[in-house]
Amino acid sequence: MKVSEIREMSDDQLVAELNETRRQLFDLRFQAATERLDVPSELKKLRKKIARILTVQSERQKAGAEA
Numbered sequence: 001m002k003v004s005e006i007r008e009m010s011d012d013q014l015v016a017e018l019n020e021t022r023r024q025l026f027d028l029r030f031q032a033a034t035e036r037l038d039v040p041s042e043l044k045k046l047r048k049k050i051a052r053i054l055t056v057q058s059e060r061q062k063a064g065a066e067a
Helices: 003-007 011-033 041-066
Strands: none
Touching: 003 041, 011 041
């Protein structure tokens, strides 16, 4: 998911996407711990997606505080 796609989402959609992504990351970490993880690069992708979502949320909060 690109940053431009994330920026187009509403605040509620961002929260839902963040929760879903964190759940997926938890599941992948569990699979990694039990040595069942098929694609290790998915961990990195999900961490970056979470960081992008949090960055957009932070930008919106700062913009709202300044206005």
